[in-house]
Amino acid sequence: MKLVSNCIRYSMHGDPRKVLTLNTIAIDADIKPNEILVKWLASPINPLDINKIEGKYPLRPDYPATGGSEAVGIVENVGADIRSLHKGDHVISNSIYNSVWTQYDVLSEDAVLKVRSDLDVASASTLLINPPTAYIMLTEYVKLSPGDFVVQNSANSAVGRCVIQIASALGLKTINIVRDRPDIDALKKGLMSLGGDYVFTEEEFTKNNTKFIKTLPAPPRLALNGVGGRSAMVLCASLGHGGTVVTYGAMSKKPIEILSSSFIFKDLRAFGVAVGPWMQMHPEKAGHIMTVLQDMLVKGQLSPPPMEQVPMAQFATAMEKTLAGRNKKQLVLFHDDVSKEQCYKSKL
Amino acid sequence: MKLVSNCIRYSMHGDPRKVLTLNTIAIDADIKPNEILVKWLASPINPLDINKIEGKYPLRPDYPATGGSEAVGIVENVGADIRSLHKGDHVISNSIYNSVWTQYDVLSEDAVLKVRSDLDVASASTLLINPPTAYIMLTEYVKLSPGDFVVQNSANSAVGRCVIQIASALGLKTINIVRDRPDIDALKKGLMSLGGDYVFTEEEFTKNNTKFIKTLPAPPRLALNGVGGRSAMVLCASLGHGGTVVTYGAMSKKPIEILSSSFIFKDLRAFGVAVGPWMQMHPEKAGHIMTVLQDMLVKGQLSPPPMEQVPMAQFATAMEKTLAGRNKKQLVLFHDDVSKEQCYKSKL
Numbered sequence: 001m002k003l004v005s006n007c008i009r010y011s012m013h014g015d016p017r018k019v020l021t022l023n024t025i026a027i028d029a030d031i032k033p034n035e036i037l038v039k040w041l042a043s044p045i046n047p048l049d050i051n052k053i054e055g056k057y058p059l060r061p062d063y064p065a066t067g068g069s070e071a072v073g074i075v076e077n078v079g080a081d082i083r084s085l086h087k088g089d090h091v092i093s094n095s096i097y098n099s100v101w102t103q104y105d106v107l108s109e110d111a112v113l114k115v116r117s118d119l120d121v122a123s124a125s126t127l128l129i130n131p132p133t134a135y136i137m138l139t140e141y142v143k144l145s146p147g148d149f150v151v152q153n154s155a156n157s158a159v160g161r162c163v164i165q166i167a168s169a170l171g172l173k174t175i176n177i178v179r180d181r182p183d184i185d186a187l188k189k190g191l192m193s194l195g196g197d198y199v200f201t202e203e204e205f206t207k208n209n210t211k212f213i214k215t216l217p218a219p220p221r222l223a224l225n226g227v228g229g230r231s232a233m234v235l236c237a238s239l240g241h242g243g244t245v246v247t248y249g250a251m252s253k254k255p256i257e258i259l260s261s262s263f264i265f266k267d268l269r270a271f272g273v274a275v276g277p278w279m280q281m282h283p284e285k286a287g288h289i290m291t292v293l294q295d296m297l298v299k300g301q302l303s304p305p306p307m308e309q310v311p312m313a314q315f316a317t318a319m320e321k322t323l324a325g326r327n328k329k330q331l332v333l334f335h336d337d338v339s340k341e342q343c344y345k346s347k348l
Numbered sequence: 349m350k351l352v353s354n355c356i357r358y359s360m361h362g363d364p365r366k367v368l369t370l371n372t373i374a375i376d377a378d379i380k381p382n383e384i385l386v387k388w389l390a391s392p393i394n395p396l397d398i399n400k401i402e403g404k405y406p407l408r409p410d411y412p413a414t415g416g417s418e419a420v421g422i423v424e425n426v427g428a429d430i431r432s433l434h435k436g437d438h439v440i441s442n443s444i445y446n447s448v449w450t451q452y453d454v455l456s457e458d459a460v461l462k463v464r465s466d467l468d469v470a471s472a473s474t475l476l477i478n479p480p481t482a483y484i485m486l487t488e489y490v491k492l493s494p495g496d497f498v499v500q501n502s503a504n505s506a507v508g509r510c511v512i513q514i515a516s517a518l519g520l521k522t523i524n525i526v527r528d529r530p531d532i533d534a535l536k537k538g539l540m541s542l543g544g545d546y547v548f549t550e551e552e553f554t555k556n557n558t559k560f561i562k563t564l565p566a567p568p569r570l571a572l573n574g575v576g577g578r579s580a581m582v583l584c585a586s587l588g589h590g591g592t593v594v595t596y597g598a599m600s601k602k603p604i605e606i607l608s609s610s611f612i613f614k615d616l617r618a619f620g621v622a623v624g625p626w627m628q629m630h631p632e633k634a635g636h637i638m639t640v641l642q643d644m645l646v647k648g649q650l651s652p653p654p655m656e657q658v659p660m661a662q663f664a665t666a667m668e669k670t671l672a673g674r675n676k677k678q679l680v681l682f683h684d685d686v687s688k689e690q691c692y693k694s695k696l
Contacts (some may be wrong), residue, residue, distance in 0.1 A: 058613055228608045246500030257605050260576045260598030263620025265406055270618035272611025 003029040003037075006334070007102035008315055011063045013055030016319050020053065020067060022312070023305075026222055027104045033081040035106050038091060040337045043071035043100050044124045044307065045322045045330045046158075059097065068101035069093065070115055072115070072124035082109055090117050092219075096276040103312075103334045109250030116294050120302040121338065123297045125331060126158070130284070132272045132336050133275045133294045135161035136182055137224050138170065138286075144242045146171030151238055153177040154226030154251055155191060155199065158305045158329065163224055167196025169301040175220060175238075177231070192216060194303075199327045201230060209238045222246070238260045306333040350375040351385075354682070355450035356663055357412045361403030368401065370660070375452045381429040386439060387461050389417035389686045390473045391448050392655065393670045393678045407445065417441065419448035420463070420472035423588075428658060432458055436652065438465050440472055444624040450683045451660075464642050470652040471645045472678060476505070479641045479650060479689065480634070481596050481623040482510035484574050488633075489619055490592045491608050494519030497564055497584050502574030502599055503526040503539055503547065506653045506677065507528075512573055514641075516543030517649040523568060523586075525553045525579070552578060559584045570594070578600030584610045595620045655679040 002201050005027045010019040031037050048069055051057040070222040075089040085091070091112035093100045098111055115124050138150065150167055152158045155176030167174045176191050178184075188199040198212075206210075213219050219240030225232045226249035236245050241267065247256060262268045279286040296302040308328040310318040318330035353375045358367040379385050391564035392656065398404040423437040433439070439460035442447045446459055458607055463472050486498065502508050503524030515522045525537050526532075528549040536547040540647075547561075561567050567588030573580045574597035584593050584606050595604060603617055610616045627634040644650040656676040658666040 024433055074620075170568070185520070233603055247608055247611040249612070252667050255605040255607050256601040256611065258618075260595055260620070263595040263604065263618065263621045264597070265625075266620075268604075268618075268620055270611065272608070272614075272615075272616055274612045277615070 001003065001029045003104050004311055005102050005104040007151075008067045008312075009064045009101075010053055010067060011065070013053065015321065016050055016053045016067075017316070020315075020319065022081050022315060023064075025102075026295070027106060027324065029077070029104075029212060031077060031106055033053065033079040034108065036075055036082060036085055036109060036112070037077040037081045038073045038105050038107055039076045039102055040071045040073040040103060040105065040114060040334050042121050042309075042331055043068045043093075044126050045318055045332065046070060046129065048096060048129065050322065061099070064085070066099035066102050068099055069096045070125060070128045070262035071098075072121055072127075073112070074114075076104070083146065084109060085114060087111070090115050090119065090124065090128055094128070095280075096129060101315075101332070101334075104337075113290060115322040118272060118298055119294055120304075122307055122331065123302075126304045126307075126329075127290070127293060127297070129275055130158040130280065131166070131297075131304075132289050133159050133273065134166050134292060135246060136222075136273055136275065136278060136290050137221070137246045138166055138172065141168075141246050141269075142222050144172055145171075147173065147217070148222075149173045149197075149220040150222045150224065151175040151177070151220040151233055151235055152224035152226070154230045154249065155196070157226055157251070158185060158224060159248060160224075161191070161194060161305055163296040164191060164194045164196045165302045166296065169296055170276060173197045173249055175205075176200070177235075202234075205238075206230075206234050207212045209234060213238050219243070221292050224226060224248065226251055227258045228252045229256055233258055236268060239266065242267045242269075244269045244271065298313075300313070307330050309333055311336070349377045353450050353452040354660055356415045356507060356660075358401055358415060359411045359413070361401065362620075364398055364401045364415075365664070368663075368667065370663060371384040371412075373450075374455060377425070377452075377454070379425060379427050379454055379603040381427040382425055382431055382456065383427045384433055384457060384460070385425040385677070386421045386453050386455065386460060387424045387456055388419045388421040388448055388451060390469050390679055391441075391679050392417060392474050394477065395664055396450045396477065397445060398565075398670065400633040404690045409447070414447035414449060414450050415630050416449035416493075417444045418473060418476045419446075420469055420475075421460075421563070423460075424452070426565075431459060431461070433462060436648075438463050438472065439585070440476055442476070443628075444477060445479065447665075449682075451679070461591060461638060463638075464646060466646055467642055468652075470526065470655055471650075474652045474655075475625055475638070475641060478506040478646075478653075479510045479514070480627065480637050481507050482514050482620065484521065484621055484623065484667065485594045485642060486511065486514055487594060487595050487619075490570050492520055492569060495520045495521065495565070496570070497545075497566065498572065499525070499568040499571045500524040500572035500574070501583055502597065503544070503580045504535060505574055505597070505599070507574060507596060509539070509653055510650065511543060512539060512542045512544045512645065513650045519645055523637055524548070525550055525583070534655075538620065551584075553586075554578075554582050555616075557582060561586050567591070572596065574599055576600045576604045578605055580668075581606055584616060587614065587616060590653065592617045592619065594616045594618075596622075640696050648686050653677050657681055659684070 094113040223235040223245040228250040229252040321327040444460040570592040571583040571597040575599040576598040669675040
């Protein structure tokens with residue numbers, strides 16, 4: 001049986017506004033014993049997706065390639081040999097190397113991760129990348145105790161917002177640095193209401209961090225860097241002796257700068273994390289982390305980022321908005337029946 | 349009994365050419381039961397000593413302060429309670445926090461480290477800082493196997509030369525980067541003869557490192573950075589996945605720059621080392637390392653850096669030469685009887 005599936009594809013690397021097309025393909029729904037048929041419901045447009053399309057991510061697809069990485073869906077059918085999944089299970093894409101911008105897909109069992117059925121669409125569709133990035137950085141590089149301070153830049157990014165919430169759930173204190181902007185007071189309030197302990201603009205923190213750090217019971221032990229450049233240097237300068245800095249992004253597109261004296265006299269340690277390879281290298285920990293994060297989401301300790309829902313037919317507009325920046329994350333809905341109400345009020 | 353001792357002191361931080369004076373003081377040689385009387389023989393002028401005098405090292409002395417950090421000497425007398433040392437023992441200053449530019453000093457037992465009597469003056473007087481810095485970097489941050497590659501900048505520095513020789517003794521391969529200079533060919537030959545496997549100028553390496561690294565059986569697993577700035581970035585770019593960079597100096601006086609992508613996609617780890625605090629924090633390892641290094645020195649696997657000997661009376665000239673750079677390390681001899689012959693031919 002053939003199933004008609006709309007999908008968003010590209011046949012060469014380049015500007016997503018130019019190389020992406022909305023296609024209709026026929027999926028062979030007569031699946032093999034070791035396959036599953038998934039109906040994808042929704043997928044956010046992430047910076048990673050843009051990098052993959054532009055060819056800036058170390059990954060070379062076969063063409064035509066389907067876009068996307070994260071998605072939430074429902075298992076429509078399972079092959080005779082499949083034991084771990086059943087029709088109706090809620091699943092997410094299990095790897096950033098997947099391609100998910102299609103209404104239906106036939107996949108191997110391990111391409112998806114079964115998620116709790118009480119998780120809403122927005123939370124599930126953004127579970128794969130940012131929450132585990134934040135969780136890994138807060139737990140895997142230095143053993144923190146409740147009351148310890150963590151300092152981060154890019155605090156309003158999707159990862160930064162997860163850091164604030166997960167840190168708060170773990171009893172950690174966060175010092176959050178954001179870029180200045182017209183609505184800075186509202187932003188500060190918003191991050192405090194997520195559980196942030198302090199929020200500063202880059203300028204405020206650069207100017208006053210030495211004085212500010214002295215008002216704390218102890219300097220931060222962990223710095224999380226999503227920006228690079230001088231911003232990383234200021235983060236590191238605020239760390240205490242033996243402090244650790246973990247880099248997960250480079251929004252400034254500049255190399256990380258760290259004072260040599262921080263390394264030599266403060267015994268600083270620096271690491272980087274890419275969540276995809278990390279999860280592949282630590283499968284047991286990965287499973288545990290995804291369970292913990294779903295629990296936090298269902299309990300309301302962690303929430304998805306602010307998102308705008310867009311039907312698949314208006315994908316081009318959603319991509320335009322994403323590339324323009326400063327807009328809410330765009331959540332593409334692949335079927336008409338994934339209504340706003342279903343996403344946020346009823347569960348999947 | 350009073351003992352006359354010439355010493356080099358300062359009473360305020362500043363330019364060593366201005367603040368240092370040659371004084372004659374009286375040492376009380378009637379030592380207490382827990383004290384030792386040491387006759388210092390020779391001490392090198394290190395960049396560290398200059399930093400301490402200039403006030404650029406995180407250390408605030410009581411004035412008048414005696415200069416110097418490293419020295420070799422002979423135990424002249426021991427107090428009644430001292431068991432670990434005897435008159436005639438050869439000793440070195442045991443900490444970079446010591447002050448040693450004096451002919452005689454009364455010290456506690458733990459201010460010195462007994463060294464082998466078959467170690468020559470030049471080797472013993474430069475044992476405390478640079479050889480253990482090199483050894484710690486080569487052994488403590490990543491477990492290397494014979495045949496593994498290490499890449500370092502500042503390869504002609506005292507630490508860099510120790511790295512080449514210790515790496516060679518451990519069966520490791522070194523890729524050495526130096527600044528270009530008129531006598532570059534002689535320098536390259538010199539570093540190769542110490543055991544270096546490859547020597548490049550900064551310019552050569554920056555231009556060709558990608559191509560060159562591909563000719564190796566595997567990319568370097570460890571990078572040692574004594575320069576900072578862009579030089580560190582090039583070092584890190586040549587590391588393989590999961591590589592480690594250790595910073596011990598900042599000759600360029602610029603912050604370390606590392607590509608965010610090296611951290612994120614290559615799982616790079618970065619550390620810094622300051623040998624003094626490290627040795628204090630790891631006393632058992634420190635003892636073992638000093639034994640291993642003396643063994644290497646006596647076997648000829650490790651040699652002291654090229655040095656010029658200067659009598660104490662000509663200290664000012666030696667300091668001038670040190671500050672001018674590009675001269676041999678200056679080894680100050682505190683007594684007339686530490687002749688050239690005694691230093692290099694007969695042993696201490």
